[in-house]
Amino acid sequence: MNTELPEDPQRRRLRERLEVIQIRTDKASSWRDAVRPLRFLLNREGFVPIKTRLASTDLDFLEASRDDLLAFSELSLRLIDLHQPRDAGGITSDTAHPILRCRSCMWRWPCPTFRAITEAFSIGHDMGS
Ligand SMILES: [Zn+2]
Known part of the structure; x- marks a missing residue:
């Protein structure tokens, strides 16, 4: 159904x-x-x-x-x-790499919308390492 x-x-x-x-x-x-x-x-x-x-x-x-x-x-x-990242807050053991969430859809960063756009334009995502 x-x-x-x-x-x-x-x-x-x-x-x-x-x-x-x-x-x-x-x-x-x-x-x-x-x-x-x-x-x-x-x-x-x-x-x-x-x-x-x-x-x-x-x-x-x-x-x-x-x-x-x-x-x-x-x-x-x-x-x-x-669709931009923001600090999700909360406690993390890795203070240098805090968990980020999308400020609009709240998915973990990079969110599906941002990933779809970067894939459409073939722009790789740099995790900032
Ligand atoms: Zn988003």
Whole structure:
């Protein structure tokens, strides 16, 4: 028997918006390899005149990518502001390495939210040793 609560409409809309961004981005061509040689063609005004073939999926991505990336970076910055470590207090035998908990969700640090963000951006966690 499924005992899960029905998904909150706001959460469902957010999930749908994020899935649209994910699919649109995945369908677009990667510019990583194409950009490298173009850097050598920058003119004095700081521009590279290019001719390229863009698929409709690329246009979909380019049309929305700036807004999407601004939204993602804003979201990520807000999340890492919310999810920060704090001293959990209590008695510990290791005063140099006190137990830390997330001040927002109270999980032991690093909390699942912070770990998900660092994994998404491939940022390793330094335990400060
Ligand atoms: Zn947290």
